Amino acid sequence: MADCFLTMPIQTEPMTVNIGPQHPSTHGVFRLRVTFDGEEILEVEPIFGYLHRGTEKLAEERNYTQIVTLTDRLDYVSSMINNQAYCLAVEELLGVEVPQRAKYLRTLTAELQRVASHLMGIGFFLQDLGTLGTPLMYAFRIRERILDLFEMLCGARITVSYMRPGGVFFDAPEDFWPALDQFLKDFDVEFKEIEQLILENEIVMVRTRGVSLLPLDLAINASVSGPVLRASGSDWDWRKMAPYDAYDRMEFDVPTATGGDNYDRFWVRMQEIYQSIRMVRQCIQQIEPGPTRADVPLVLRPEPGAEAYGRVEASKGELAFYLVSDGGISPYRCKVRSPSLINLTVTEHLLVGWKLADMIVTLGSLDINMGEVDR
Amino acid sequence: MAVLQLSSERLAEQVSAGVPDSLAGTGVCDDVLWVKPAKIADAANFLKSDSGLDFNFLNSISAVDYINHFEIVYHLTSMNKRHMTIVKTRLDGREKLSLPSVYHVWRGADFQEREIWDLMGISFSGHPNMKRIMLWEGFEGHPLRKDFL
Numbered sequence: 001m002a003d004c005f006l007t008m009p010i011q012t013e014p015m016t017v018n019i020g021p022q023h024p025s026t027h028g029v030f031r032l033r034v035t036f037d038g039e040e041i042l043e044v045e046p047i048f049g050y051l052h053r054g055t056e057k058l059a060e061e062r063n064y065t066q067i068v069t070l071t072d073r074l075d076y077v078s079s080m081i082n083n084q085a086y087c088l089a090v091e092e093l094l095g096v097e098v099p100q101r102a103k104y105l106r107t108l109t110a111e112l113q114r115v116a117s118h119l120m121g122i123g124f125f126l127q128d129l130g131t132l133g134t135p136l137m138y139a140f141r142i143r144e145r146i147l148d149l150f151e152m153l154c155g156a157r158i159t160v161s162y163m164r165p166g167g168v169f170f171d172a173p174e175d176f177w178p179a180l181d182q183f184l185k186d187f188d189v190e191f192k193e194i195e196q197l198i199l200e201n202e203i204v205m206v207r208t209r210g211v212s213l214l215p216l217d218l219a220i221n222a223s224v225s226g227p228v229l230r231a232s233g234s235d236w237d238w239r240k241m242a243p244y245d246a247y248d249r250m251e252f253d254v255p256t257a258t259g260g261d262n263y264d265r266f267w268v269r270m271q272e273i274y275q276s277i278r279m280v281r282q283c284i285q286q287i288e289p290g291p292t293r294a295d296v297p298l299v300l301r302p303e304p305g306a307e308a309y310g311r312v313e314a315s316k317g318e319l320a321f322y323l324v325s326d327g328g329i330s331p332y333r334c335k336v337r338s339p340s341l342i343n344l345t346v347t348e349h350l351l352v353g354w355k356l357a358d359m360i361v362t363l364g365s366l367d368i369n370m371g372e373v374d375r
Numbered sequence: 376m377a378v379l380q381l382s383s384e385r386l387a388e389q390v391s392a393g394v395p396d397s398l399a400g401t402g403v404c405d406d407v408l409w410v411k412p413a414k415i416a417d418a419a420n421f422l423k424s425d426s427g428l429d430f431n432f433l434n435s436i437s438a439v440d441y442i443n444h445f446e447i448v449y450h451l452t453s454m455n456k457r458h459m460t461i462v463k464t465r466l467d468g469r470e471k472l473s474l475p476s477v478y479h480v481w482r483g484a485d486f487q488e489r490e491i492w493d494l495m496g497i498s499f500s501g502h503p504n505m506k507r508i509m510l511w512e513g514f515e516g517h518p519l520r521k522d523f524l
């Protein structure tokens with residue numbers, strides 16, 4: 001009789017829980033409506049829009065230069081790259097050629113920003129995993145130095161607005177270059193420390209290997225891009241596929257992994273940091289004196305009916321601005337193709353069937369930014 | 376290595392052969408492929424499944440409000456064949472606009488089509504979860520339309 005009781009399946013009521021909208025480890029104001037069976041996830045619905053500021057509508061009321069400040073506030077941990085995507089779109093609209101020095105300055109700052117953004121992604125990913133503080137502080141120590149460098153360039157640390165249609169706002173001040181050299185020296189030591197602490201760490205491996213798999217065909221079908229796509233086996237990187245600014249003169253590898261699990265997404269970001277630093281070093285070697293901004297008028301008026309799709313490989317994936325002009329001083333339409341929003345398409349696939357403890361880690365491995373998801 | 380922009384004349388010939396009566400006018404204008412709105416899902420399916428075209432990646436869907444009509448713009452890339460193209464369709468009028476969804480061709484259309492419904496007021500038939508995404512249910516109007524102040 002006792003045996004019969006033990007083999008009976010244990011029934012639990014499915015329970016629906018709202019996670020968010022202000023859970024600190026959800027990377028912003030993000031909500032997940034999750035139905036659990038015990039600890040197992042049965043259904044997931046991502047709900048967002050809490051940070052929707054109507055950036056696309058606001059852009060229709062501002063002139064082309066003013067919109068640069070709006071782009072800072074999209075993915076606010078990689079503002080330089082947002083500036084770059086927008087400026088490339090405006091330049092395509094106007095047919096402006098950017099001076100060489102400005103191209104190098106853009107590539108250099110964009111790669112530094114990618115390092116800062118990936119460090120934040122990695123830091124919070126590990127924080128979500130339960131490593132209370134230490135790796136995050138290590139990551140922030142390096143990121144802080146990058147933000148100091150940005151402050152030297154343009155006076156701002158987060159909302160930089162450093163790039164402008166036609167080039168960059170200012171040339172780098174003289175003391176920027178020695179500071180950058182010192183940063184690169186310290187980086188080698190400081191980043192090694194993070195790597196030694198976590199990259200081969202047994203607990204990190206056991207918790208993340210083989211969890212929340214994303215197969216390549218689904219990733220491509222769901223328009224996933226950036227490190228999340230490359231962790232699933234694709235080597236698609238817009239810096240290689242359609243080089244912009246000075247990327248055609250940069251030598252770098254595209255790190256890829258084939259597992260598509262949480263560890264691979266984290267690992268790809270770690271490797272991309274090395275490639276970015278490699279490109280920063282090449283920029284320092286190759287940059288030559290010259291003008292930093294093309295001769296563009298103060299108020300830009302592209303041809304009526306002109307359209308442009310300015311696209312970059314941002315730290316989260318493919319970031320693009322689709323601009324339509326009616327000949328006025330503001331764009332008729334300014335659409336943002338945000339990688340964070342579209343990478344969220346696969347949330348349901350990644351989470352269903354896994355346990356509650358893996359849920360926040362998986363979200364961390366996607367490295368979404370709510371400023372960009374909600375716009 | 377680099378990704379090529381595909382000639383829309385050649386593309387128009389292939390699409391009109393693969394999906395009869397799908398092109399709007401000649402199908403080509405400003406190096407963009409123009410498709411009839413009712414045929415957009417069929418054309419999308421052809422663009423993805425044809426082995427020579429193989430557009431497996433939907434970069435983005437954008438909607439533009441031109442007061443008397445709306446334009447829906449699809450940016451497509453083939454990761455295997457390394458080429459890309461732009462497909463557009465035109466919806467006349469302002470009320471009760473609807474377009475076949477490409478959700479079943481590219482899952483990546485999911486949030487983007489919902490966003491267009493939310494902010495531009497164009498609904499997509501065949502989308503399994505056609506509801507607002509940025510704003511809350513019960514919000515009046517579609518803010519990205521030109522007449523929304």
